[in-house]
Amino acid sequence: MYRGIDVWKNSKLQLQDSKKNVFSDFQLNIFYKRYIIFEIYNSEKDMFKIIKKEVLSSVIKSFEIEAPDIAKNIKPGQFIVLRLHEKGERFPLTVAGKNLEKGTIKIIFQTVGKSTTELGNLKEGDFIRDIVGPLGKPTEIENFGTVVAMAGGVGTAELLPVISDLLKAGNKVITIVGARNKDLLLLQDELKANSTELLTATDDGSYGIKGFVTNVLADVIKREKVNIVYAIGPVPMMKAVSNMTKEYNLKTLVSLNPIMVDGTGMCGACRVSVDKKIRFACVDGPEFDGHLVDWDELTSRLKAFKENEKAALEKYKEILNMECKCHKE
């Protein structure tokens, strides 16, 4: 198989060999970046096209991506694994919606590390090298009675298809979403349309109730009989929700986001302890009983590559900056 990346490597070596030191590392890095862009634009076959891009906030972006086979079979709660280009890492993202007619899936994600930042910098018409999915078990949808569905941050987007199906299944859906401030709130209209009742909390009180989603949950539990709680979001939020509902013996499902590599049940990177047993989020999950999850272990495992992640992001930004300066000159 002919690999673009080898072409790049060879050409870099040849350049270094033939014109000793004519090209600085700075320039070579620009070649590298151009090469990556070249790859993204030019090898469209079997790749995944970005049909629509929306910028929801400074850090949250929404993409509609052409992936008809995934769109056809994906269900709420499932995720995909992406690889942006030949040098990219494989990383999971939960899917926020689909359009069967257009054959597209929607992802809404926060730019945190290098890969999500790089993904966020792609434009409409660009291609993503690899996407595999749907992965993981879908959310079990049935008529539970009254469901409290909770999300924090970008988890809100992933909650939407879940509550939409829960509502259709005849549940009373009380949705509680939270964010640091008003600007970071997502999809309020869509959530409202798919919930029996929508409660919104902001940490600073700039919108809705001032406080955390757990404060709102406490009020709801006092107010009425809840049959099940569903939570998706950052680990501290899911942990806090689970700790609270445990006191009430109120069944709570959480959607976990551990580090993954293949995402197909092969590497064991995504292992979590549930009820003191090893479970793999990619095939046994991503949803588990929140009362049985070892939250401290998960929190610790998410930090396994913290230093590497920081270094990768810095290097990426450096290359981006070089590129910008170069244009200005």
Place this chain on the structure above:
Amino acid sequence: MPQRIKMVERDPNVRNKDFQEVNLGYSDDQALTEAKRCLHCKNPMCVTGCPVEVNIPEFIHELANNNPAGAIKVIKSKSNLPAVCGRVCPQEKQCESKCILGIKQEPIAIGNLERYAADWAAKNIKEENFDIKPNGIKVAVIGSGPAGLTCAGDLAKLGYDVTIFESLHDSGGVLRYGIPEFRLPVAVLDKEVDSLKKLGIKFVFNYLIGRTKTVEDLFNEGFKAIFVGTGAGLPTFPGVEGENLNNIYSANEFLVRINLMNAFQFPEYDTPVHKGKNVVVIGGGNTAMDSVRTAKRIGAQSVKLLYRRTQNEMPARLEERKHALEEGIEFIELTAPKKFISDDKGFVKAVECVKMQLTEPDASGRRKPVEIEGSNFVIETDLVILALGLNPNPILPSLTKGLQTDKKGHLIVDDKFMTTREGIFAGGDIAGGSTVIQAMGMGKQAAKNIHAYLTK
């Protein structure tokens, strides 16, 4: 009778710092001399030791007549991956173990000669001609590992319209993500896959059958038979305290990061891996050997291999064990992990071990190890790799109606390699195989039976 010709290997202290191949292959003269040692037995026992039934004396005869083109033709009529087999088969347990020469002296170096013929072909044969008459019958192969590639190759040669569905972004399965570059170069694998593509096989990547599409979808799209070679899945963990600490990887995770994702070139490549200084690998199979040698190559100062039995009971190929020792890997036999000890940030800093002793043979015929009480000791480490085996990948069996599995999760197949559902065949790790060549053998038998099934 001349002595068996040893293949030239690179200096252990040079090769343990890079990923280039360890064995350098035979020269033309060496291959000729070695091939001439073959007695060309009337009843060749070696063939009975080959899971894919390569006509070994005939290909060696061609080599002895200085006709590598003829040799590769003989091999390829049976094996679709000769350059792979010549490198990774445990010949000492298979073909070479049956060689008559081996009774009085060393057996003929069948693996080395196979590799020579395959490498010669890769260099010298541009166009391969197979007389294929397409029959237009669609067959789906799930998984592009050794079982899938073999089955697909044989079916394509019989004229079938074969599509391989692969869940990863590249082909080869364990041959790419598991076996490291220094044992099986990616370029060699790519070449083998290329020659399969020339048979008309279509590859579809990023496709997880069961999830992206179901087996029902495939039958509805006109595939008449399906071969399942989805391989080994979930890694096994020892079940001891602290096994989920950071910097404790399964061998699969470690090798996937490095082989498939090029993590040793981070940050040029985006996937990171912890490059341990004092590495401990636990296990005694080929995967354990690949892990220790890879850890050494990405810069570990010390690499220790812990195994609960002795070297004699290790399932790893003899050559891999020898290479590992030469490259400075320390084998600590009769030792098992009891507990992984954490630093204050949740990263492993030591492993508490216990010494073992061997008692009566167990079900596997190997002597069962038991703990020696009070023999606990501690090894400091910053990277632990667990190579304790794998369970079959559960995704497809659990999502497909009518597929029955045994207690361990292997697909149950009959003597024709058909699963409990008509038209679905299986081979390789998912059906209880455990080595590359076993997987290839099963893929080959399945292809024969798929042909019989579709022509009955």
